[in-house]
Amino acid sequence: MTESHPLSDHIGFVMRRAQLSVFQDFQQSVDGLDLTPAAYSVLVILGRHPGMRQNKLTDLLAIKPANCVTLINGLEKRGLVVREKVKVSGRAVALSLTEAGHVLLAEANDRVEAHLSRMRERLGEADAALLLSLLHKLVASGGEVLADTEL
Numbered sequence: 001m002t003e004s005h006p007l008s009d010h011i012g013f014v015m016r017r018a019q020l021s022v023f024q025d026f027q028q029s030v031d032g033l034d035l036t037p038a039a040y041s042v043l044v045i046l047g048r049h050p051g052m053r054q055n056k057l058t059d060l061l062a063i064k065p066a067n068c069v070t071l072i073n074g075l076e077k078r079g080l081v082v083r084e085k086v087k088v089s090g091r092a093v094a095l096s097l098t099e100a101g102h103v104l105l106a107e108a109n110d111r112v113e114a115h116l117s118r119m120r121e122r123l124g125e126a127d128a129a130l131l132l133s134l135l136h137k138l139v140a141s142g143g144e145v146l147a148d149t150e151l
Helices: 011-029 037-048 054-061 065-077 099-123 125-141
Strands: 081-085 093-097
Touching (some): 037 054, 037 081, 037 093, 037 099, 054 093, 065 081, 093 099, 099 125
Antiparallel strands (some): 081 093
């Protein structure tokens, strides 16, 4: 896409094109691991916060509860995540990685670090940091994010 593209000044359009480029590199990086960006995000979060309640995970990912359930169901069927009822509340569910989940996360982390390095190389360290800063600013200034799409 060039600056002469009819939508080159539309922030959302250019962000979507950039997202597709980043996701394509991500998918190539984790090839063979059967991981989407959303599934990887779940593994990272649960790796850092074992026992997290499913509703908290839904909020962190900014997705609909039904989409989170589908995502967790898939990871659970693969033996990567386990659901446990919270003792205080019979309805609440706590999520944790299984040993297989930890092993897959470690393998994915190595590959994703290489992916992130490529993204930083494409932009340069300073511009990569600036882009992240600007994206965080855009998110923070937008108010509540509507959870209507998957990551």
